[in-house]
Amino acid sequence: VIPIKPENLEAWLDPQPGRLADMMAILEAPIDAYFEHELVERDAA
């Protein structure tokens, strides 16, 4: 799963078939996500 940034939501919903590079750029700049177990392990350390 790639959580996309709020500022890119409208661009994602309005695809421009001729500008695939822009669409790929959205996928390559996601929101930072974390895993719950990583937080637990970090808190325990």
Add this chain to the structure above:
Amino acid sequence: MCGRYSLFGPATASRDAKEWMDRYGFDIISQINQRDDQFNIAPTQKALIVGQGPDGADARMYRWGLIPTWAKDTKIGAKMINARAETVAEKPAFRSAFKKRRCLVPASGYFEWSWSSVRSPSRICSWPAYGATSRRPTTSPPSIASRRSPATRRPRFWPQATIGA
């Protein structure tokens, strides 16, 4: 690869999520009748999807699993639940939908399989790891949709598949 995700209901949604729903004019109680948290949304189930309608963003329930327009059997949708970002623009099943038809999958978090030998030193074990962007988030995994009108009398729907890294 994501095989399950969660979507919190209005009572536990984050402030960001509520702002996001207000921005697009969504009311998930009246539109999809979701009042409680959903922790285990699975492939082939119907789930909330945001697409682009004629009057702007449009929220509807779609079934998770993309059925390419050329598919003869809708059962293929149970297998086409994820696309990889690296290949989504090239794979025959996904490339047309990726170029022309997009939607968003509102989600509070998602599960990915994780493998480690730490918890069971004698063997490699796996467990579902829960990922999110904040403690009470709603993220928007991108998704692509296939416009399909089956020859049968079933109502038209827009199957969807998520894109993962």
